[in-house]
């Protein structure tokens with residue numbers, strides 16, 4: 001029987017770079033863009049000779065990249081060996097598989113281990129699929145002469161094939177990733193979906209109910225996915241992307257990287273069976289608290305160019321600057337950290353006001369949705385409305401402060417964190433009626449920008465303005481849910497629900 005799990009992509013609203021160091025926090029919103037993993041047996045029945053086999057056959061298919069790889073998984077030392085492939089493999093899925101099987105092996109008693117071996121001898125057939133929102137389709141839309149609008153995106157066939165970035169960029173722009181992506185964290189969502197589907201398939205987690213057991217299950221998915229993701233990436237990032245893929249929107253403080261030191265040793269030859277025990281027993285000290293946008297606010301993403309930026313090279317440059325100019329960099333980080341906290345506090349205050357004074361809250365949001373920010377305070381008719389308007393303006397001020405110092409950090413480190421073209425776009429965006437905030441998410445650069453709009457009409461107005469500025473408004477919205485089990489293959493769901501009236505193949 002097939003198991004299908006999915007995990008969401010993310011947008012880091014605050015905390016880019018700072019979140020790499022404890023105890024700095026970041027606000028991360030998960031999205032309705034999801035990555036799916038389908039796991040099923042490769043063979044219908046156990047072959048009569050299979051009892052003598054010391055390996056499991058694994059097939060990994062990535063239809064959007066037109067890739068298929070075959071592996072052998074040693075049942076003795078749990079290592080995965082690629083035996084044939086149309087490409088260079090997928091380190092994220094490969095590590096996810098090794099770690100998930102090792103976790104089952106380390107946890108199960110003898111009889112469960114025998115059942116596990118039998119299941120593995122039936123082989124594993126893994127398919128991975130990412131929603132279109134993870135990837136850039138701008139070039140195809142432009143090439144077909146279609147308008148740069150969300151409607152053109154909605155007309156694309158679901159799970160469309162992915163554009164690779166050209167290796168030699170004619171513009172000479174550095175930092176381009178392998179596939180043309182929007183910056184939603186495809187590798188973290190992919191790793192998390194694969195780990196969840198495998199742990200469920202192997203019988204280590206349940207994931208179908210919401211109780212204490214569910215939290216324990218999610219914690220297990222998290223530590224396995226986080227370890228596999230770091231090792232596959234070859235670096236220990238802050239982990240906000242994996243955490244939001246597992247638990248959904250949240251305020252996040254990173255784990256201490258020492259928890260992964262033994263996994264890093266594994267990359268240098270320590271047996272996986274030993275490493276996994278350390279990972280399972282490790283002191284995972286990350287903090288996560290519930291956070292989502294206040295009511296009547298919409299998260300929007302706009303893609304200003306094609307292909308996005310590669311985070312690791314930007315992080316490297318910022319770290320170099322921190323070493324070269326500790327005094328200035330500490331000062332910038334202090335200001336950024338304070339501004340991040342103010343934005344968080346104002347958004348929390350708005351959620352609170354919505355809860356306690358809904359009528360005043362709704363009335364202010366409605367009137368602000370059609371007016372520019374200079375008028376927001378003047379429109380407030382009583383103290384409660386004034387409190388709402390003040391919190392909205394406080395959030396804007398904090399965002400402007402964050403942008404200013406992120407820009408300065410980029411200039412000092414010599415990397416385009418908020419490059420000039422993005423600054424112009426964000427300024428126009430933040431000055432529109434009904435727009436609360438706009439910024440570059442995460443590490444910044446040329447990935448899609450985000451905006452938070454107020455009320456119902458302002459998001460379509462913003463999409464239309466972006467389109468006139470040659471910016472493609474994506475279909476992505478905030479969706480606070482993390483990893484989950486799915487009822488079936490998402491491709492059959494798309495077909496049966498007859499999603500789009502017209503499909504661009």
Ligand SMILES: Nc1ncnc2c1ncn2[C@@H]1O[C@H](COP(=O)(O)OP(=O)(O)OP(=O)(O)O)[C@@H](O)[C@H]1O
Nearest residue numbers: 062064065129130177181183184185186187188311
């Ligand atoms: N549908 C897919 N099938 C197989 N591999 C994929 C798929 N989508 C993305 N990948 C792989 O995932 C990796 C993307 O990782 P990378 O860290 O560059 O981007 P990201 O996780 O989206 O980063 P960001 O947080 O900046 O968005 C690439 O190696 C890419 O080949």
Ligand SMILES: C[C@@](O)(CCOP(=O)(O)O)CC(=O)O
Nearest residue numbers: 016017237238311442443444
């Ligand atoms: C720069 C950094 O703080 C954020 C990167 O975010 P993103 O991948 O650009 O969304 C790196 C990290 O947190 O791992």
